[in-house]
Amino acid sequence: MTTLTEGPLPAAGPDGVNPSRARPAVRALYARPALTAGDLSAPLLALPDGHPGVGSLPGAVALSDVRRTATRWNELGIRGIKAFALGHDRDSAGSAAVSAGNLMVLAVSAAKAAAPDLAVTTEVCGCSWTSGGECVLRTSAGDIDLDATYRLMGAMAVQHAEAGADVVSPTAMLDGSVRAVRAALDGAGLRDVGVNPNLAIHTTLYGPFKALMATDPVVGHRRGLQLEPGRAERDTVVQARRWIAEGADSLTLQPVMTAVDVLVRLRADHEAPLVAYSTSGEWPALRELGPEGMTEYIAMLRRAGADHVLTFAAEQVAVYLEQTRG
Numbered sequence: 001m002t003t004l005t006e007g008p009l010p011a012a013g014p015d016g017v018n019p020s021r022a023r024p025a026v027r028a029l030y031a032r033p034a035l036t037a038g039d040l041s042a043p044l045l046a047l048p049d050g051h052p053g054v055g056s057l058p059g060a061v062a063l064s065d066v067r068r069t070a071t072r073w074n075e076l077g078i079r080g081i082k083a084f085a086l087g088h089d090r091d092s093a094g095s096a097a098v099s100a101g102n103l104m105v106l107a108v109s110a111a112k113a114a115a116p117d118l119a120v121t122t123e124v125c126g127c128s129w130t131s132g133g134e135c136v137l138r139t140s141a142g143d144i145d146l147d148a149t150y151r152l153m154g155a156m157a158v159q160h161a162e163a164g165a166d167v168v169s170p171t172a173m174l175d176g177s178v179r180a181v182r183a184a185l186d187g188a189g190l191r192d193v194g195v196n197p198n199l200a201i202h203t204t205l206y207g208p209f210k211a212l213m214a215t216d217p218v219v220g221h222r223r224g225l226q227l228e229p230g231r232a233e234r235d236t237v238v239q240a241r242r243w244i245a246e247g248a249d250s251l252t253l254q255p256v257m258t259a260v261d262v263l264v265r266l267r268a269d270h271e272a273p274l275v276a277y278s279t280s281g282e283w284p285a286l287r288e289l290g291p292e293g294m295t296e297y298i299a300m301l302r303r304a305g306a307d308h309v310l311t312f313a314a315e316q317v318a319v320y321l322e323q324t325r326g
């Protein structure tokens with residue numbers, strides 16, 4: 001008796017049958033939509049009106065354009081934005097981060113007013129607001145001032161949530177910061193606001209963001225507060241466990257173009273919603289690929305395990321998906 005493994009391979013059918021037996025109805029039966037606009041969020045980099053950086057990245061918009069931008073994204077089916085604001089009135093304590101009516105608060109309220117259904121996540125970090133461009137606050141001796149940093153992050157989270165943010169995203173990778181932010185939100189009665197900390201790997205792929213938002217530290221670098229790329233596939237999993245233990249509801253991995261292996265490891269280790277952030281330095285490469293190539297890349301991130309993708313390509317991909325919907 002011949003079995004399939006012993007004998008000659010069965011001949012291909014007349015139309016080269018196999019990729020799932022080629023009948024259109026059957027292909028459609030098993031196909032999964034690789035990507036929809038609802039899988040996407042867009043970064044919103046809020047700048048003061050008249051700032052020369054407006055338009056230098058998709059989503060780098062003047063405050064007076066936030067409403068229009070949020071409306072357009074919402075109409076395209078994009079589900080969320082992550083809001084960052086260009087810092088102003090910087091000082092050593094990062095005080096303007098919690099000043100009434102700062103650029104972040106104005107941007108969040110404008111986005112929410114224009115598109116209440118768009119989920120707004122905000123960056124909670126000191127680097128836009130400290131004179132040294134550091135994510136954390138320091139004592140006069142130069143050590144990280146943990147209590148002051150936790151207090152600042154907690155106060156920022158509450159202020160963003162009161163302006164309408166649905167989720168806040170502590171970015172400094174400082175142990176204890178997620179717990180501090182969760183406690184501050186709960187203390188203010190904001191229990192339904194989520195905490196989505198970053199898992200940030202040290203990379204050159206933050207370059208355009210740092211240049212535009214002036215978040216590069218004036219002295220030194222950010223290495224101690226970001227994961228070392230050479231160990232990222234292990235350290236990210238360890239850090240993710242800590243964030244979840246501290247009360248994180250979901251996680252963001254950044255960047256992803258050079259960390260897809262990490263994304264796969266994280267997915268295998270955690271059930272928490274996982275956002276893949278294709279950061280600013282990925283954008284020039286994606287722009288080269290064009291809308292179809294960008295869409296393939298973003299679809300790959302979903303297959304690799306991301307529940308949601310935050311990307312500067314969100315608008316172009318959403319437009320492409322709308323145009324090619326079959």
Ligand SMILES: NCc1[nH]cc(CCC(=O)O)c1CC(=O)O
Binds near residue numbers: 278
């Ligand atoms: N903590 C600040 C921050 N928040 C987001 C990014 C990068 C985002 C991007 O490149 O799109 C950075 C990088 C940094 O300043 O180190």
Ligand SMILES: [Zn+2]
Binds near residue numbers: 125126127134135172
């Ligand atoms: Zn920062």
